[in-house]
Amino acid sequence: MPLRDPCYKLPVSRFYGGPNVISLLFALMTIAIILAWRDRWRLSYMVFAVALVMSIYWLDYHATSPLTIRL
Amino acid sequence: MIILAPHPSRTLNAIGLLVICGILIAAYAFQFALDELPCPLCLLQRVALVGVGYGLCLNLIYGAKPHHYGIMLLAAIYGGSVSIRQILLHIVPGTGSYGSPVLGLHYYTWAGISFFLVILGTAVMLLFEGQYKKALVDKPEHGRFGGQPLAKFAFFLMLFLALANVLTTFLECGPGICDDPPTDYKLLEELKSDG
Numbered sequence: 001m002p003l004r005d006p007c008y009k010l011p012v013s014r015f016y017g018g019p020n021v022i023s024l025l026f027a028l029m030t031i032a033i034i035l036a037w038r039d040r041w042r043l044s045y046m047v048f049a050v051a052l053v054m055s056i057y058w059l060d061y062h063a064t065s066p067l068t069i070r071l
Numbered sequence: 072m073i074i075l076a077p078h079p080s081r082t083l084n085a086i087g088l089l090v091i092c093g094i095l096i097a098a099y100a101f102q103f104a105l106d107e108l109p110c111p112l113c114l115l116q117r118v119a120l121v122g123v124g125y126g127l128c129l130n131l132i133y134g135a136k137p138h139h140y141g142i143m144l145l146a147a148i149y150g151g152s153v154s155i156r157q158i159l160l161h162i163v164p165g166t167g168s169y170g171s172p173v174l175g176l177h178y179y180t181w182a183g184i185s186f187f188l189v190i191l192g193t194a195v196m197l198l199f200e201g202q203y204k205k206a207l208v209d210k211p212e213h214g215r216f217g218g219q220p221l222a223k224f225a226f227f228l229m230l231f232l233a234l235a236n237v238l239t240t241f242l243e244c245g246p247g248i249c250d251d252p253p254t255d256y257k258l259l260e261e262l263k264s265d266g
Contacts (some may be wrong), residue, residue, distance in 0.1 A: 022114045026237040030121075033229065038126060041133070044129075045142075048125055055119070058115060059149075061117055062150055063174060067160065
């Protein structure tokens with residue numbers, strides 16, 4: 001029987017690597033928009049900043065293939 | 072100094088936001104009509120588009136401010152970087168491509184052009200200092216969004232598309248790291264195989 005992640009009720013082996021970060025990035029951007037709408041602009045900027053920093057990290061994570069160009 | 076009253080500025084921002092929404096809707100149209108799943112880099116470009124949309128939303132809610140445009144520039148520079156990275160992956164003939172071409176260019180190339188135009192448009196908008204003047208700020212009776220239905224519509228469309236992207240990305244990648252390249256809606260397939 002495969003090991004199961006209690007949070008998601010799905011086999012951990014298939015989703016190894018932790019929470020879905022790209023979905024989380026969209027969620028953070030959405031939260032930032034909602035916070036701005038609710039006049040919580042300081043918190044909104046902070047959430048956006050976190051989302052942007054995480055996005056840069058995940059660009060670095062996914063940009064693995066070597067480029068066949070000479071710079 | 073160039074004077075731009077708050078209403079023209081807000082209308083231009085609302086139109087800009089509708090254009091960003093149009094790009095996200097077009098991305099969905101190709102995703103579902105051609106059954107082409109977005110790759111992780113494609114998704115990061117969509118995140119950047121939502122980031123640009125966030126800056127525009129701030130202008131619609133609070134009125135135009137330089138730091139809102141700064142947020143748009145940061146998101147567009149990030150999105151442009153992701154696009155350039157993906158263009159460079161396929162720039163050498165014979166190294167393949169990802170997705171179908173639209174009018175001769177691939178999605179990531181269109182995204183790169185879009186981010187360049189966002190940077191250009193934002194730089195132009197920053198020139199109009201009159202839009203930041205206190206005397207020209209919205210009157211309280213205008214309410215939120217400067218009382219503009221177009222601004223309100225654009226804001227809620229952006230909010231809807233941001234939420235839709237949370238859902239569809241979750242369906243595509245599941246609660247883990249996205250496959251590169253993706254082959255199916257991982258979460259749906261997993262739920263089917265479990266059921």
